[in-house]
Amino acid sequence: MNQGRIWCVVNPTVGLPLFLLGVAVIAFTVHFAILSNTTWFGAFFQGSAG
Numbered sequence: 060m061n062q063g064r065i066w067c068v069v070n071p072t073v074g075l076p077l078f079l080l081g082v083a084v085i086a087f088t089v090h091f092a093i094l095s096n097t098t099w100f101g102a103f104f105q106g107s108a109g
Contacts, residue, residue, distance in 0.1 A: 066074070093100050 094104075
């Protein structure tokens with residue numbers, strides 16, 4: 060693992076939850092942007108065929 064020394068700077072009990080929180084925030088932001096800017100995505104989530 061070439062990035063293993065990052066844990067000498069940031070404790071894994073702090074770094075991993077922050078990383079996972081960042082990934083979740085980005086995922087929710089992308090999904091919200093798609094839902095609010097398209098007409099077909101909401102219908103797809105409701106089960107309507109295209």
